[in-house]
Amino acid sequence: MPANRFNGFTEYGVGIGLRIPHYRHILSRKPVVDWFEIISENYMVDGGRPLEVLDQILEQYNVVQHGVSMYFGSASAPDPEHLKRLKRLVKRTKTPWLSDHLCWGSVDGRYTHDLLPMPYTWEAVKVTAERIRHVQDFLEIPVVVENVSSYAEYHVSEMTEWEFLNEVVERADCGILLDVNNIYVSSQNHSFDPFTYVNAVPADRIAQIHIAGHSKFEKYILDTHDHPVLEPVWQLYARTIERAGPTATLLEWDDNIPSFEDVHAEALKANQFLHAAAKPAAPEFAEVAK
Amino acid sequence: MSGLLELQRRVAAAVMHPLTRQETMPRRRKDGASNQSEADAIIKPNDRLSSFERLEIYNRQYWFRLYSCFEEDFPGLMAIVGRKKFDALMRAYLTEIPSTSFSLRNLGSQLEHWLRExxxxxxxxxxxxxDMVRIEWAHIEAFDSAAEPLLDPDDLASVNEDSHLHLQPYLRLLKLHYPVDDLIIEVRSESGSSDSSSNNASVARKRRTVHRVAQLEPEDIHLAVHRHDNAVYYKQLGREDYQLLSALIAGESIGTAIDSAFEGSALPEDERVPFLQTAFQTWASLGWFIK
Structure with missing residues (x-):
């Protein structure tokens, strides 16, 4: 959906993640970029270079916040200090929507700093949806949740991952950040058809899409964000755009980061799919006559 | 207890348990519990990986992420104790003091206290x-702590001995037994410039640091770790500067802070007024005084 209530009715195009090795290039050359995604936690500080660079970026570019440690699925209550700092940053960036992961990562006040997979149970649906609603109410902006890549599944799960995602977003009434690379990685690790997942997601809730590269090992695939996007992931992206329409798209590249130009060029490959989807269908003869 | 909470506690216990020396997940935990049985009870196997192997991916990821962050924050400590001892203390510290913050930035916040024990x-x-841990932690804090609006020059000119001056939240004062400021600058510049294409040069630099550490003689120094144009700097202070600034940070009035600065000072009486003028001018020009 080009613009919907889950992405603040924006029509953002193709963005890339704002990363430290590119700071100098961006600030000095001011390249044309549709938007940047920032990792919220990197800027939830009180001062210094991170915030100064962010303010300079905000003067010239659209910025969207993406978090890595809200842990919507953790059974323990969220840290009030985390929420307070996040809200302060939301006011600074004026992000039209905010994303974080459909996962857990902390328990009893201890943080793993990882995106651990959820058990797909009805209890987890209830807890997670309540948490998302709470965060959304507190932040007063649309919150969207991202599917994670995973390497393990639990015996206690009562549904598939996409059924779990659908139940959570319906109950929380929130949007989806669909990471098609994560779907591909998990599909290979858990032996399911990734197109079944993409086709099952409610297209009208997709606020944003992530694309990225991954690494293949002998017995599993790891979500490493250190390669160009691979063909099977582009195919899932194309199918998602076919269902959802042109949607804000973000390339993640977090390790072995190449030059700004190379990362941006890789991201812009998404435009061929977006432009195709945006092209209006040939008008019927009768309409032309009118 | 909810099923979700119980499951997350069990998985976290496995994920956060220390790895073996070979960086693999241990078959048995320190308390005797079997990781094999826990993995089998919680995680489904697939046609390529056992339950244990799937859980191990997360166990290894957890530790590798923490190692990487800790090494990045404390390269000076590693230069002093050496790789082997550093690895041992890093594992022990991170096992005893797991992260309790949403940010990895705070991972080393308890390190000095923990090392003393x-x-x-x-x-x-x-x-x-x-000393090295103290300066490395002060560096982290000075890097991204708040900077408040500066005190107007007119306001500064009108202070008297009963006035209170406030200092930038990013300013950290250290009293050290070794001149570790030069050493950490050298270590950081080496780690920043090393690359895999110049192995011989890297080895030479490593030897130079080891030699420097071995040669470093004790010397009491006072240091301000501060920020200017978003870069962190180490400024050596005199004993009087340090005591004066410490008293101001503690909330003492200017008069009391000055008394504290000259307590036991060898600075001749006739040099004290010029000393104070220079000190206050320097600190004001560095932007340390705030409203």
Missing amino acids: HVEFIEARTELAL
């Missing part, structure tokens, strides 16, 4: 290692 990890160079 575990001096066995730094016993060959205890004071030197503690």
